[in-house]
Amino acid sequence: xxxxLDRILEGRQIQxxxxxxxxxxxxxxxxxxxxxxxxGRLNLLGLWGEPSTVHMAIMEEGTAEIAIVSLDCPDHAxxxxxxHHPPALRLERAxxxxxxxxxxxxxxxxxxxDHGNWGMRFPLGDRVSALPQPAPxxxxxxxxxxxxxxxxxxVHAGIIEPGHFRFTASGETxxxxxxxxxxxxxxxxxxxxxxxxxxxxxxxxxxxxDSTVAYAYAFSKAAEAALELVVPDRAVWLRALLAELERxxxxxxxxxxxxxxxxxxxxxxxxxxxRESVLRAANTAFGHRLMRDVIVPGGVARDLNDEGKATxxxxxDNIRLRFPALVELYDNTASLQDRTVDTGVLKPxxxxxxxxxxxxxxxSGRSFDARRTLAYPPYDGLRFEVPVLNEGDVNARVWxxxxxxxxxxxxxxxMLDRLPKGPLxxxxxxxxxxxxxxxxxxxxxxxVLVWLRLRDGRIERCHLRDPSxxxxxxxxxxxxxxxVADFPLCNKSFNCSYSGQDL
Amino acid sequence: xxxxxxxxxxxxxxxxxxxxPDEAALSELATAVGRAARRRLGxxxxxxxxxxxSCNGCELEIHALNNAYYDxxxxxxxxxxxxxxxxxxxxxxxxxxxxxxxxxxxYQAVPDPKWVVAIGDCARDGGCFAGSYxxxxxxxxxxxxxxxxxxxxxxxxAMLKGLLALLERVDNGxxxx
Numbered sequence: 001x002x003x004x005l006d007r008i009l010e011g012r013q014i015q016x017x018x019x020x021x022x023x024x025x026x027x028x029x030x031x032x033x034x035x036x037x038x039x040g041r042l043n044l045l046g047l048w049g050e051p052s053t054v055h056m057a058i059m060e061e062g063t064a065e066i067a068i069v070s071l072d073c074p075d076h077a078x079x080x081x082x083x084h085h086p087p088a089l090r091l092e093r094a095x096x097x098x099x100x101x102x103x104x105x106x107x108x109x110x111x112x113x114d115h116g117n118w119g120m121r122f123p124l125g126d127r128v129s130a131l132p133q134p135a136p137x138x139x140x141x142x143x144x145x146x147x148x149x150x151x152x153x154x155v156h157a158g159i160i161e162p163g164h165f166r167f168t169a170s171g172e173t174x175x176x177x178x179x180x181x182x183x184x185x186x187x188x189x190x191x192x193x194x195x196x197x198x199x200x201x202x203x204x205x206x207x208x209x210d211s212t213v214a215y216a217y218a219f220s221k222a223a224e225a226a227l228e229l230v231v232p233d234r235a236v237w238l239r240a241l242l243a244e245l246e247r248x249x250x251x252x253x254x255x256x257x258x259x260x261x262x263x264x265x266x267x268x269x270x271x272x273x274x275r276e277s278v279l280r281a282a283n284t285a286f287g288h289r290l291m292r293d294v295i296v297p298g299g300v301a302r303d304l305n306d307e308g309k310a311t312x313x314x315x316x317d318n319i320r321l322r323f324p325a326l327v328e329l330y331d332n333t334a335s336l337q338d339r340t341v342d343t344g345v346l347k348p349x350x351x352x353x354x355x356x357x358x359x360x361x362x363x364s365g366r367s368f369d370a371r372r373t374l375a376y377p378p379y380d381g382l383r384f385e386v387p388v389l390n391e392g393d394v395n396a397r398v399w400x401x402x403x404x405x406x407x408x409x410x411x412x413x414x415m416l417d418r419l420p421k422g423p424l425x426x427x428x429x430x431x432x433x434x435x436x437x438x439x440x441x442x443x444x445x446x447x448v449l450v451w452l453r454l455r456d457g458r459i460e461r462c463h464l465r466d467p468s469x470x471x472x473x474x475x476x477x478x479x480x481x482x483x484v485a486d487f488p489l490c491n492k493s494f495n496c497s498y499s500g501q502d503l
Numbered sequence: 504x505x506x507x508x509x510x511x512x513x514x515x516x517x518x519x520x521x522x523x524p525d526e527a528a529l530s531e532l533a534t535a536v537g538r539a540a541r542r543r544l545g546x547x548x549x550x551x552x553x554x555x556x557s558c559n560g561c562e563l564e565i566h567a568l569n570n571a572y573y574d575x576x577x578x579x580x581x582x583x584x585x586x587x588x589x590x591x592x593x594x595x596x597x598x599x600x601x602x603x604x605x606x607x608x609x610y611q612a613v614p615d616p617k618w619v620v621a622i623g624d625c626a627r628d629g630g631c632f633a634g635s636y637x638x639x640x641x642x643x644x645x646x647x648x649x650x651x652x653x654x655x656x657x658x659x660x661a662m663l664k665g666l667l668a669l670l671e672r673v674d675n676g677x678x679x680x
Contacts, residue, residue, distance in 0.1 A: 117600035123636045154605045157584035159552045159565050162602055183601045184556045187637035202631060209560025209656065253566070266504065272570035273517055279567070289658060290560055329504055499558045 004041055005058070005065045008033060016436040018225040022055075022068035030071045031079050033058060038084040043355035043368075044470075045440070046449050047081060047088050048463040049095035051125045054078045055463075056088075057438070057449060059355070064373045068438065068451070073101060076125075080106040087354045087470055098189070099125035110137060113182040113502065124190050139178050142168040147175060150484065154183045158488075161498035165487075172483040177476045184502040192452075192462040197223055197297045197428055200459045204450065205292055207464050208500030213246040214443030215450075215464065216295040221376070222450040222462075223297040226437030227428060233420040235299035237378050241415045242291050242300075243441070244408045245312070249278040250444040251401040251408070252319075254495055258398055259330065261488040262339035270326050274319055281315040284308055299425030309416055316409055327402055340395040344490030346478040348390055354470040357446025359400040360494055364392035370442035382414050392478075394493040430457040443467065445497065466500030517571035521578070524671055525664035528650055547579035548670060550620075551589035551613065555606045555642065557596030561623045561656040565593065573659045580666055586612040591669070592646070595622045595656075597629040598639040610646040618649045618669060623656050630655070 012023035025033070033056065036042045045057035045066065055070045071078050080103035082089035092103040093112035100122035102109075116134030120127045142149075147168050154162035162183035168176045188207055192200055204219035205212045217239055224231060231239075256271025279289040285308030286294050294302050330336065346356075348365035355361070361368060369386045371379040387403035389396040431454065438451040446467025453460045475494045479487055552565060568575040569582070583589050586609045598606055610619070621642040624630040628641040642648050652665040 115601045117603065118636050119600075120636065154602065155553055155586075155609050159554075159562050159582060161554045161559050161562065162556070162605065183605070184554070184596070184599060185601055185637050186556055186597060186599055186632045187635035188632070190637070191632065191635050199631075206558045206560070206631060206655075209558040210563060212558075212560065253563075266507065269571060270507070272567075273572070276567060276570050276572050290563065290656070292560070292655065325507060329507060333504065497559065499556075 003060055003063050003065055004036065005060050005063075005067050008069070009067060018228070018435070018437045020057075020066040020068060020438055022070060022436065025069045025071055027071065027079055030056075030069065030081075033069055034079065034081040034084045034088075037081065037088075040352065044081070044085060044087050045355065045447075046451070046463065046465040046469075047091040047095065048451070048465070049099035049101045049125070050461055051099060052076065052101075054095060054101055055451070056081065057451065057465075064368075066374075066440070076100055077102045077104050079104055082106050082108070087473070090473065091469060097121075098123060100128075101125070113185045115182055123187065124193075137180060139166050139180075140176070142176055144170065144175070146170055163498045167484060167487070169484055172485070174479050174482055174484055174487070177479045177487075179472055179476060181472065181498060182502050184499045186499075186503065188503045189461075189463060192459045195459050196457060197459075200452075200462060201296050202293060204462075204464060205295075207503060208466060208497040209290065210250055210497065211246070211443040211445060211448065211466075211500065212290050212292045213242045213295060214441055214445075214448045216293070217243055218439045218441035218443075218448040218450040219452070219462075219464070220295050220297045221439030221441060222437040222452050223428070223454070224437070225439060226435035226452060226454050227297075227431055229298050229426050229428060231299050231426060232423045234303075234422045235424050237415055237419050238300045238304060238424075239295050240378050240382075241304070241312075241412060241419075242286065242294055243443070244411050244415070245278060245282050246291060247444040248319075248405060248408045248412070249275050249282070251405045252278065252323075254492065255326075255330075255398060255401050255405075258340070258394065258489065258492045259336060261492045262336055264333065264336045267326060267330060267336075270322070274322060274326075277315050277318060281308075281311045284311040296425065298428050299423070301425070303424055304419070309419075312412065313416060316412060319405075320409060323405065330398065330402075337395065339486070339489060340398060340493075341393060343394045343486050344478040344482055344493060346392040346474050348392060350474055350477055351392070354474055356470050356474055357442075357467040358444070358471070359397045359404070360446065360471045360474060362386065362388050363396035363400045365390040368447070370440050370447045374440055376441075378415070382411055384411050394489055397493040428457075432456050434460070445495065445500075446471065464503065466497050466503070468496035468498075468501040472496045472501060518574045518577070519572055521667065522660050522664045524668035525652075525661070528652070528665040528668040547581070548590045548618075548666075549581050549583045549588055550591045550593050551583055551586045551609070552593045552595070553586075553606055553609050555594050555596045555602045555626075555645075556599030556638070557623065557625060561595035561626075564656045564659050564662065565595070565622065567659040568662060573663055575663065575666070578663075578667065578670060580670070586610075587614065589613050590617060592617065592619045593622055594619060594642045594646070594648075595626055597625040597632040597635075598642055598645050600637050600639055603639050603645055606642075606645050619646055620650045620652065620665065620669065621648045622652050622662065624653055625655075627651050627653065
């Protein structure tokens with residue numbers, strides 16, 4: 001029996017197939033896809049605009065087949081997907097802010113990234129001058145007795161990124177949280193247009209600093225797919241090694257930070273030491289603590305020498321020695337468990353609906369992990385488990401990360417053992433024709449998606465979709481009926497990226 | 504937990520020797536502000552961090568300043584929750600159009616005397632984001648900057664050197680707003 005995607009794409013002209021097909025569809029089929037998303041038979045991977053086209057990346061539930069459908073909208077309007085499938089809401093609001101593409105029937109037409117400060121509207125589409133008096137942003141109304149509002153941000157009390165949270169509370173209990181983001185919007189997709197690959201991969205690596213490896217990795221894979229570049233084996237393995245080191249560092253730091261938000265500083269102190277050890281090893285091995293600008297289209301810019309290898313190995317040995325005691329400490333401290341168990345519960349149905357990636361999805365029963373589900377090399381030849389829990393609380397998200405630390409340690413071992421020898425980079429060359437490519441890579445936070453089109457060796461359009469797009473809205477749901485004081489704890493357990501979402 | 508705490512009593516601390524104050528930072532500070540000294544703060548500075556639109560890379564390394572290796576508090580440097588408690592604004596990122604007003608208001612909320620430390624390459628002139636419709640530019644385009652610490656992101660050691668230089672100058676009374 002042909003799959004759902006085959007039936008959708010049947011008889012359509014396939015524009016490009018690198019590595020997944022993209023087909024131009026009509027409004028009727030676009031709405032059919034929206035309906036299939038709403039029914040849960042398809043997952044939404046992304047939705048983005050161009051001056052007069054809107055694209056949607058979808059994945060079939062079950063088979064994990066992926067495709068892109070595109071709808072031409074010369075009059076700058078298209079049938080809203082968000083109307084049927086709420087995960088598309090913010091993406092459609094953003095597409096309107098950036099391109100002036102209006103989603104017909106969109107239930108929420110408030111601007112998302114555009115705060116009225118750019119001096120223009122639709123910066124990536126047909127630019128028009130800004131509204132002389134932008135309307136004040138209207139938060140959703142709340143009704144009821146004795147409600148009060150708490151406004152937080154964009155400047156927070158800690159060392160965190162900018163964003164605004166509007167809590168409505170009844171006593172101590174959060175009745176509604178509404179997020180307002182976009183403060184860190186830097187116009188990266190605008191800067192991408194016209195950039196050559198060197199500059200573009202540098203920008204991609206600065207979309208979200210904590211995922212600099214994952215972004216450079218996803219961008220490079222998308223560019224290589226477009227150019228049909230074959231990456232040398234050694235580079236394929238080194239990239240995955242970099243990605244696992246990044247995952248390890250972030251998980252170690254965040255496990256401690258989550259405990260710190262429950263006022264358990266001891267875990268934080270010890271986990272920070274382990275995180276620092278990974279960053280130092282990365283610095284020795286790859287010349288940069290966050291491993292920035294190491295992955296480039298065609299391969300990697302730096303090799304791993306014996307000293308680097310030995311340093312990484314010693315760091316792993318030390319983590320293996322010290323981490324179990326910390327896990328035991330987490331597990332056996334009743335006062336800490338009291339804060340994390342049953343707090344900030346994300347229901348599995350919501351995680352599935354939003355196709356939430358990373359520990360947010362896997363803590364709530366969604367097993368998707370791009371390394372396993374899409375099995376890109378070298379992960380197709382490595383042994384690892386994908387931990388999944390169904391509880392959906394802060395505790396579940398901590399445990400997913402604990403297990404993933406253990407899996408990353410094992411993966412790095414296997415990689416160091418089997419690291420092939422050979423060249424590091426295939427030169428990109430210059431292709432005059434128009435080429436498209438897409439890639440999905442598992443970052444520490446979840447799946448990072450990059451889609452791009454190259455013309456004459458330069459970026460014509462590049463879209464980078466952070467996993468946070470499908471996690472931020474779920475935090476709003478998870479915090480409901482929790483006390484205000486538990487928000488930092490819940491927020492840290494999600495640890496969504498502001499910069500990655502705002503772009 | 505007791506075992507972990509007990510081990511920590513007998514283990515050598517992770518904390519490393521203080522780096523020497525950064526020469527470049529010292530000379531930048533020496534010429535940065537020329538107005539007359541009004542008040543000395545002693546060897547203590549309270550820092551309020553503001554992300555004006557960074558990629559969050561700088562935040563990761565600022566966090567690292569608090570870990571056991573760098574232990575920034577031993578120098579009297581402390582991160583505080585409100586600009587009203589701060590002597591220093593530590594600002595990261597290219598300033599986005601959407602953060603400009605928030606940065607200005609945070610600056611105004613810091614009582615005098617105050618200093619602004621711009622962290623990272625983007626904070627100097629917008630870095631690789633300069634020229635975007637959504638970016639104002641460096642921190643200096645919005646609030647007066649006393650010290651830049653370059654890097655993408657700067658290492659914790661580089662930040663520590665810069666901050667120690669600031670501390671020395673403040674201590675000598677030779678840097679004043």
